[in-house]
Amino acid sequence: MSIKQDTLYSTPIAAVSAFKFDQSVVDVFPDMIQRSVPGYQTIIETIGLLASRYAQDNSVCYDLGCSLGAATISMRHQIQAQDCTIVAVDNSTAMVQQLQQNLARDSASLPVEAVCADIREIQIKQASVVVLNFTLQFIPIADRYAFLQKIYQGLLPGGILVLSEKLSFEHPQQQQLQTELHHTFKKAQGYSDLEISQKRSALENVLLPETVACHQRRMTDVGFSSAEVWFQYFNFASMIALK
Ligand SMILES: C[S@@+](CC[C@H](N)C(=O)[O-])C[C@H]1O[C@@H](n2cnc3c(N)ncnc32)[C@H](O)[C@@H]1O
Numbered sequence: 001m002s003i004k005q006d007t008l009y010s011t012p013i014a015a016v017s018a019f020k021f022d023q024s025v026v027d028v029f030p031d032m033i034q035r036s037v038p039g040y041q042t043i044i045e046t047i048g049l050l051a052s053r054y055a056q057d058n059s060v061c062y063d064l065g066c067s068l069g070a071a072t073i074s075m076r077h078q079i080q081a082q083d084c085t086i087v088a089v090d091n092s093t094a095m096v097q098q099l100q101q102n103l104a105r106d107s108a109s110l111p112v113e114a115v116c117a118d119i120r121e122i123q124i125k126q127a128s129v130v131v132l133n134f135t136l137q138f139i140p141i142a143d144r145y146a147f148l149q150k151i152y153q154g155l156l157p158g159g160i161l162v163l164s165e166k167l168s169f170e171h172p173q174q175q176q177l178q179t180e181l182h183h184t185f186k187k188a189q190g191y192s193d194l195e196i197s198q199k200r201s202a203l204e205n206v207l208l209p210e211t212v213a214c215h216q217r218r219m220t221d222v223g224f225s226s227a228e229v230w231f232q233y234f235n236f237a238s239m240i241a242l243k
Contacts, residue, residue, distance in 0.1 A: 010195050060086070062130045068095060161241040
């Protein structure tokens with residue numbers, strides 16, 4: 001499948017509306033996320049590697065906010081555990097429809113259940129690996145503790161949560177620097193100043209980043225024995241939390 005270039009914010013928009021994961025985003029999503037999230041491909045490949053290590057026999061791996069299934073497909077190709085399944089969940093109908101097509105074209109045989117639902121509403125059971133790859137940032141902050149508590153409770157002993165997020169920084173100069181570095185990254189990926197600024201407006205109040213310390217505290221507060229950053233590239237990080 002050829003990847004369609006993201007030009008959604010390339011022409012001036014009179015009033016930029018709040019970002020939504022609708023069909024127009026689905027059509028350009030692989031290009032958008034690759035050119036917007038520094039280190040995205042490394043994180044996707046490493047999620048597969050982590051799943052190959054942590055997926056347990058007779059367990060479920062969850063990909064929550066799975067979009068088009070990049071992390072799901074990476075896990076699906078690397079898991080060796082017996083009687084393991086993947087549950088991939090997203091609340092965007094357009095995403096789940098395209099995910100189902102991607103899964104049908106994929107060569108791996110590990111069973112995947114694609115679910116269109118709000119990840120705050122689903123049950124998590126018998127989990128060995130839970131992936132939240134740039135999804136928690138779209139959940140209202142007030143809901144995050146209870147949601148992570150549910151994930152912790154649904155994980156088996158020895159299970160892991162992989163949490164990747166855009167970060168904020170307490171120190172104002174660091175915040176400014178990391179924001180500028182991210183914009184430099186996006187410009188190097190071919191995005192114009194107009195595209196960067198209009199996308200930023202669209203994500204305002206939709207994508208709510210927090211500091212690494214805040215994420216770590218929440219994960220240990222809900223019960224994880226340890227939560228550490230395993231990858232960071234400017235203001236984007238991926239963490240691993242151990243049950
Ligand atoms: C940045 S994308 C995630 C990228 C994806 N995990 C990957 O690795 O390619 C965020 C996704 O989370 C989904 N999402 C946001 N809030 C959600 C919710 N409450 N329930 C389910 N999915 C949600 C969006 O529809 C979107 O597809």
